[in-house]
Amino acid sequence: MKKNILIVDDSPTLRASVNFVLTGGGYNVFQSENGEAGLKMLEDLRKKGERINLIISDVNMPKMNGLEFLRAVKDSKSLFKFIPVIILTTEREEILKQQGREYGAAGWMTKPFKPDLLLSIIKKFIR
Ligand SMILES: [Mg+2]
Numbered sequence: 001m002k003k004n005i006l007i008v009d010d011s012p013t014l015r016a017s018v019n020f021v022l023t024g025g026g027y028n029v030f031q032s033e034n035g036e037a038g039l040k041m042l043e044d045l046r047k048k049g050e051r052i053n054l055i056i057s058d059v060n061m062p063k064m065n066g067l068e069f070l071r072a073v074k075d076s077k078s079l080f081k082f083i084p085v086i087i088l089t090t091e092r093e094e095i096l097k098q099q100g101r102e103y104g105a106a107g108w109m110t111k112p113f114k115p116d117l118l119l120s121i122i123k124k125f126i127r
Helices: 012-024 035-047 066-073 094-103 115-125
Strands: 004-008 028-032 054-057 085-089 107-110
Touching: 004 012, 004 035, 012 028, 012 115, 028 035, 035 054, 035 066, 054 066, 054 115, 066 085, 066 094, 085 115, 094 107, 107 115
Parallel strands: 004 028, 004 054, 054 085, 085 107
Antiparallel strands: none
8 A cells, every 4th residue: 555645845846846756656645835734634634544654844834834843743642753754954054953853853854855865765764
């Protein structure tokens, strides 16, 4: 069965290009435009009995940014805390990466992304 990946990014262009790569890699893709919508998507899918196997999230987004989203997903009381989250962002600052690690990010990739690299990182977490 196809594995489900959730892309959380406020850029429709970025979502479309990641979607293209992931569907080409055989994954089923869901998309949300910010952290708040991402949390709602996770909850809505859970209610339908669907589960997300991996999340790829931007950092800079309106309403709820990627680090706040990551923290909510990885909260000890969260039902989604075991889902690996890869951050995909233009941010390169070490302090943000460190915050990402503290909150439990599985990886940190910078844009523009290399499709092959993205797919190989995903394969480390999904089998
Ligand atoms: Mg953004």
